[in-house]
Amino acid sequence: MRLILFDRLADSRSQFYPLVLSRPIWELRCGITSLAEKLIAKTGAMETACFVPPYMADAYREQSQWQVNDPASLTGDDLLLLNPRLKADDFDIESVGSALISFNESGDCLFVRIPKEKLDHLNTESIDALIESAREALPAADKSPATWDYTWELVLANADQITSDFAAAGRSGIHSDSIEDPFVVRGNKDDVYIGAGTCIHPMVVIDAEHGPVFIDEEVEIHPFSRVEGPCYIGKKSILLGAKCREGNSIGPVCRIGGEVEESIIQGYSNKYHDGFLGHAYVGEWVNLGALTTNSDLKNDYSNVSVTLDGRTPIDTGSTKVGALIGDHTKTSIGTLFNTGAYVGAMAVIAATGKPLPKFIPSFAWFLEGVVTKGFGKKKLFETAATVVSRRGREWSAAQVSMWEEIFKITASPRLEAVKQGRRAMRAKYS
Amino acid sequence: MATVDERVVAVTARVLKIETSEIKPQDDFTADLGAESVQSIELVAMFEEEFGIEMEEDAALAVSTVGSAVEYITEVCKEQGVEV
Structure with missing residues (x-):
């Protein structure tokens, strides 16, 4: 078959x-x-x-x-x-x-x-x-x-899925010889897997009391990190004093600091600094600036809605949904994402101090509170080439061709948002 | 109806918060008028809004002086069938 x-x-x-x-x-x-x-x-x-x-x-x-x-x-x-x-x-x-x-x-x-x-x-x-x-x-x-049916379903199911995947993998135990004391495992040590080549600095807590923790190979965990199960940390990722709450799946080659809860990060992304990420799905090659934070719960505890097309909100049926952030998107320091925010791919976000709109299209340059064309696609591609080369990957002709097509696929909501942005700007300068 | 020159100067004055009388065709948006990078983007957006045109980002941002902006916008208006 x-x-x-x-x-x-x-x-x-x-x-x-x-x-x-x-x-x-x-x-x-x-x-x-x-x-x-x-x-x-x-x-x-x-x-x-x-x-x-x-x-x-x-x-x-x-x-x-x-x-x-x-x-x-x-x-x-x-x-x-x-x-x-x-x-x-x-x-x-x-x-x-x-x-x-x-x-x-x-x-x-x-x-x-x-x-x-x-x-x-x-x-x-x-x-x-x-x-x-x-x-x-x-x-x-x-x-x-x-x-x-929707991305947020993966996020909401992630904690339970880690638990069942851990059981299916049938692997446990500490297979690294680079673990420095004091190092604490709370809960059952059989619910912890630490892969070969992983380096754990002093003052790290692995808390498996409420679920398994799977730390893949060649991970590095810096002092004062706390990793709470269920949790998966992908190969060659680095935790920098992270408060890694339950239900996270962090893909390979990520740099993670601050507080992260019940989120999925595809891989090759950075959230180096303080700031909260909860019930979010983050793509690859994303950089979240210091203090970037997303809301994942509304003040009235009602269901979170997400707008995938820039027009029609979809009721997620859940009170806890954070941001969906596409590949290659970058945020400035102090960015605040609204509950259930849709942030397209290749977007550049400059914070305004206020929660941002719930829909930010792909390839948008969000500046001064509005969506603009910014410095354009060419500049974004130049940055992408730099970013991937820093991790030993190639920004190939095939990648460029694919992203050119994505630019076309995502044009309609972006152009509409750019027009709205121009109208807002005109009002500001009239 | 105001000319393209007058409209470009008016938009520039509003975005950069300077008097129209201080703006000359040979002025460089950055070196002479003090436009920062975000203001350059706002200028492009405001020119598009003012004239009802769409400008290609790289070409628009390559325009450095007020006079060359007038020329470029006039050309784009012609290409996109916008009467000025």
Whole structure:
């Protein structure tokens, strides 16, 4: 059986913006692992291929070992096509079996199971063609499996997912010989994993009383950090006197200080200084300036709404939702994000001293309280090239091409916000 | 109706908080009129609002003097069919 992960523009992927503007949905984290890793583990797939939105295919190929957007991967074996929004823990469809297809109420394809012999009767020229021909030819499943529908659902599920991922990993114990006293583990030491090469300075507390703590390899934890479980700290990340509250998943190569609670940070991002981040999902290559803080609870304790498109608020159904912050966004010192803020990718935020608008588009330069065109896309790309090279990564031609397309995809709400900003500016100067 | 020159000078005076009489065509926005980086961005935005045009950021920010701003804006207005 070959597992095919598919993330199509035709499906409702904008519900995961801004985080998936530059990556397929299955790269999102929840718990210790990504959505892809969970689906692969659940299905027992030995071979995986994938289909991503065409504009990101070249960039994703640079980082993936799988076949990407290759129609050849749609032939020659039994196939299990999975939408990455499927909740792996709840997915109970056998990987191999008779032909079966499932859509949700919005018409998004959720999975297709196709025995090899059936492929001769289907159109395998592309992932879209295969799904459309399968829709006509294959029997539909009785009910739709459970899915992740919005990014904040991953954040809200993160603490429990860390606990279940820790149990599934079956790893515990201290595998580092670079731990300096005084060092304290509260709770059951079996609920702590510290990987090889990790360096823990004196005066660090790991509190596993209420959940497991998984500290991956080559992490560095500076004095006066407190790490409360459930928690995952990714490879080569550094905690700088951080108050790392429960429910955090911090990806690789991050620099984290201040207070962080029930948040997911994709990786390669910096929140070096004091400031609170709660119930947030932060992308890659983000830099949060000193004292950057997000609200994750409204004063009236009502449900938090999030505006994904700049127009229509969506009730999250939760009283605790923080900021969604896209890749390459930078904030100035003292930035204050409103509850449930949407902060697009490649945005530059200069604080005003007040909580910012709940929707800040991608590529926006937020200056003097309004969205502007700022110094433009070219300057943002120059900065991105500098930032990634500092961590040994390449700002490749494929990356540039992908971000050029993202600039176009995100144009409409940005232009509207820029016009609003100009009107506000005109009033200021009239 | 005010000329492009007059409108550019008026916007510049408002954003940089200086008198119109102090602004000459050869003045550099930064060196002579004291525009800081954020004010440069505001000037571009206010010129767009004043004339109802969209300017490409890199080209607009490359304009250094009041006189060259007048020329550039006149050109953009022509390209975008805006009567001035």
